[in-house]
Amino acid sequence: MQFTKMHGAGNDYIYVDCFRQPTPADPAALARAVSNRHFGVGADGLILICPADGADAEMRMFNADGSYSEMCGNGIRCVAKFVHDHGIAVRDQLRITSAGKQFLLDLETRSGKVERVRVDMGEPILTARDIPTTLAGDPPVDAPFEIAGRTLAVTCVSMGNPHCVTYVDSATDELVLGVGPQIETDPRFPRRTNVEFIEVLNRETVRQRTWERGSGETLACGTGACAVCVAGVLTGRTERRITSKLLGGDLQLEWDEATNHVYMTGPAAEIFTGDWPA
Numbered sequence: 001m002q003f004t005k006m007h008g009a010g011n012d013y014i015y016v017d018c019f020r021q022p023t024p025a026d027p028a029a030l031a032r033a034v035s036n037r038h039f040g041v042g043a044d045g046l047i048l049i050c051p052a053d054g055a056d057a058e059m060r061m062f063n064a065d066g067s068y069s070e071m072c073g074n075g076i077r078c079v080a081k082f083v084h085d086h087g088i089a090v091r092d093q094l095r096i097t098s099a100g101k102q103f104l105l106d107l108e109t110r111s112g113k114v115e116r117v118r119v120d121m122g123e124p125i126l127t128a129r130d131i132p133t134t135l136a137g138d139p140p141v142d143a144p145f146e147i148a149g150r151t152l153a154v155t156c157v158s159m160g161n162p163h164c165v166t167y168v169d170s171a172t173d174e175l176v177l178g179v180g181p182q183i184e185t186d187p188r189f190p191r192r193t194n195v196e197f198i199e200v201l202n203r204e205t206v207r208q209r210t211w212e213r214g215s216g217e218t219l220a221c222g223t224g225a226c227a228v229c230v231a232g233v234l235t236g237r238t239e240r241r242i243t244s245k246l247l248g249g250d251l252q253l254e255w256d257e258a259t260n261h262v263y264m265t266g267p268a269a270e271i272f273t274g275d276w277p278a
């Protein structure tokens with residue numbers, strides 16, 4: 001099976017072109033195998049690029065533990081790059097679906113290759129039942145959250161996938177790597193959650209570290225950055241247009257007041273292609 005390794009701001013995935021080869025029979029098992037950074041290729045997960053009715057392609061995203069995710073912000077930018085650069089649909093605006101939702105993407109190219117992508121990520125999901133979380137509030141905003149012997153203030157947002165955002169003075173390893181996995185699997189998140197630890201640098205800039213559901217800490221999380229943009233407005237900490245500075249690079253976010261849509265702009269890069277024994 002041929003694969004392409006790509007990344008968006010360091011959030012790396014193994015991409016499989018299911019236009020030109022069969023769709024893997026067990027993508028969860030394949031995700032676990034190829035993601036392993038010692039016994040496999042090494043990635044944060046697996047993304048299948050599939051034909052879609054009424055859209056240029058469908059994205060099916062699986063975390064490194066094999067769990068399926070409804071959406072992947074860094075991933076969908078790379079899917080658009082692949083679809084354009086590999087000749088599936090050579091236009092500067094594409095429609096990609098994920099979990100039954102359609103997303104509109106605007107591509108910035110240089111020498112015929114996509115370098116940056118602006119994604120209309122749609123409306124944030126703010127009802128607790130749909131995030132989902134058992135915490136009070138639609139959504140919970142700076143809600144007290146007892147965990148690991150401390151009380152955090154959490155703001156919960158879904159971008160199709162669940163996010164738990166907390167603002168800290170310093171996003172330490174103790175918090176991200178120690179508390180992150182405890183929040184990810186806490187029963188107050190019935191479908192687990194991604195966890196964002198945020199340092200506010202000013203009203204237009206944050207520094208973000210993310211413990212991802214199903215993948216652990218990643219160098220960037222696109223849906224997480226969108227959730228952080230929304231949480232910043234809901235908590236009054238940041239403006240509707242921000243830059244999130246992540247370990248792997250910067251993403252630009254905007255929660256547009258008129259449309260209620262969140263827009264994310266960031267890079268997409270192809271690293272190499274290879275063959276994985278079927």
Ligand SMILES: N[C@H](CCC[C@H](N)C(=O)O)C(=O)O
Nearest residue numbers: 069072073074161213222223
């Ligand atoms: N771990 C996430 C999926 C990947 C999201 C992230 N890599 C992004 O760029 O949005 C989840 O299970 O919801």
